[in-house]
Amino acid sequence: MRYPILIEEGSDTTAFGVVVPDLPGCFSAGDSLDEALDGAREAAAAWIDAALDAGMPVPSPTKLEDARRLSGYEGWTVGVVDLDQALFDDSIERVNITLPKRILRRLDDLAAARHQSRGAFIADLTMVTK
Structure with missing residues (x-):
């Protein structure tokens, strides 16, 4: 544009x-x-x-x-x-990432504590670090 x-x-x-x-x-x-x-x-x-x-x-x-x-x-x-x-472009795109299981478990625990999905939690993390 x-x-x-x-x-x-x-x-x-x-x-x-x-x-x-x-x-x-x-x-x-x-x-x-x-x-x-x-x-x-x-x-x-x-x-x-x-x-x-x-x-x-x-x-x-x-x-x-x-x-x-x-x-x-x-x-x-x-x-x-x-x-x-x-x-x-704010469209949703599916991505595949590779993480150790122990890190993924931590990620999921943090997301659950916020009542968020894994994807929503990761998206929020990127907004905080700006």
């Missing part, structure tokens, strides 16, 4: 700035354009991941023409950041 970005030109004394206007508060900066663009991609992915974790909707990308007309960004260059479609 491609989101429009707005790029503020850097110089010898200022960093390049990149804003993803469809994702409020999502921006990056870098000493080079490549660094700023890589940061924007990472920031957008983190923004979307956090929104999905919080149960918030992810805004659809606006058209480039609309991004060009945003007030406050006159003179900025318009581009796009390409995000992996898998970022938006």
